[in-house]
Amino acid sequence: MKKKTAYTIKNLLELAAEYFDKAEIESPRRNAEYVLSSVLGLNRMDLFLKYDLVVNDPERVQFRCLAGRIQKGEPWQYVIGHTSFMGLEIDVAPGVLIPRPETEELVGHVLDIVKKNERQNINVLDMCTGSGNMIIAFAHFFLNRAESSPSQTTKNLPGLQMFAVDQSLKALEIAKKNAAKFPFKDSIQFFQGDLFSCLEENNLAGKMDIIMSNPPYVPSEVLKNLSVRVKNYEPREALDGGADGLDYYKRIIPEAHRFLRSRAFLALELGEHMMEPIQAIFHQGGVYDNIEFIKDDAGRIRFAFAQKR
Ligand SMILES: C[S@@+](CC[C@H](N)C(=O)[O-])C[C@H]1O[C@@H](n2cnc3c(N)ncnc32)[C@H](O)[C@@H]1O
Structure with a gap:
């Protein structure tokens, strides 16, 4: 049986940043971090501290869906529903x-x-x-x-x-x-x-x-x-x-x-x-x-x- 790939925070950030970069999204890595931290309910700093944490399937699916919106050009603030002022x-x-x-x-x-x-x-x-x-x-x-x-x-x-x-x-x-x-x-x-x-x-x-x-x-x-x-x-x-x-x-x-x-x-x-x-x-x-x-x-x-x- 084929072994299922386990995606860590680090893998997902790298994949998404590459995907956004190809779509010419400004600050691709930052966009990936904002969206993933929102999906996981973590702040951005926690992402770095938990780099090797495996992201579960429902969270990964949600991340992929939101990343698709960023790839089309939607601002990350609308995608995650908030910003900082x-x-x-x-x-x-x-x-x-x-x-x-x-x-x-x-x-x-x-x-x-x-x-x-x-x-x-x-x-x-x-x-x-x-x-x-x-x-x-x-x-x-x-x-x-x-x-x-x-x-x-x-x-x-x-x-x-x-x-x-x-x-x-x-x-x-x-x-x-x-x-x-x-x-x-x-x-x-x-x-x-x-x-x-x-x-x-x-x-x-x-x-x-x-x-x-x-x-x-x-x-x-x-x-x-x-x-x-x-x-x-x-x-x-x-x-x-x-x-x-x-x-x-x-x-x-x-x-x-x-x-x-x-x-x-x-x-x-x-x-x-x-x-x-x-x-x-x-x-x-x-x-x-x-x-x-x-x-x-x-x-x-x-x-x-x-x-x-
Ligand atoms: C540049 S945004 C500023 C929003 C917010 N104050 C900020 O700084 O992020 C301008 C706002 O003016 C509102 N607006 C446009 N025409 C208006 C009008 N005639 N009377 C009242 N508000 C209006 C828009 O709906 C929009 O929310």
Whole structure:
């Protein structure tokens, strides 16, 4: 009788990485590790510690099935159903944008601004929330700072009310599911609608201490040239910023002003090379000052901050 091959973690990773490499998948080995660790319920480090562990048949079949999806170009985050944002596990699925690492930097800057705020009650709005990654990470790190800062206690942390808007029902469904995993879930109100329309209906004009947003900003023509992984799988409505990529800034910058308190902040992520037109949009209305552009870790100008006059 023919002896059955026993596949170890090491064998499967090597086979899958080779399979992905032939299909020209970026970071083939990393993709294999993410998928196998998800199937086995291990973290990536454990894979290396258990290299010679034999993977059982049902797990191997499941791995092969998920690997087939990666081979066709589907992002590993959709295949395993989650990603990491600022170290937090965030669920994602087709229909919602996969959070990007540079957006973690935007949330870091927003945390710095809000920590300097001396108000007793702070209202924060995440416009275009997607998976809810930004508002969830913001709340998590804002509320947990008492633990990392000996001078703070949970008692003297200010009250936090959060609002998150998206037009996509699918995105909101995932954002709510993500928020439900955290103790502050009831402090976030989710609204479905076109930008600020739903806030107007809920009497939130003039109430926000900070509005943060990572809106769609890819110029429509550029979308066609993005990788298969992005253009065939991620939602167009999360990416397409119109002909020049600026459609959302032309609306968000003037409209946000009405929902900010006096001297409150607007914080935006932007595409590369968008600083000049966005600066012009800020200046057009003449209702903001302290307009500042900040570079990301790779040295590209990717964030804009402005204060309501
Ligand atoms: C670039 S994604 C950002 C998602 C998430 N905040 C992040 O940083 O990963 C933009 C989001 O804007 C939403 N969106 C597009 N048009 C919108 C509109 N008119 N009103 C509200 N949300 C909109 C999309 O559904 C998508 O979730």
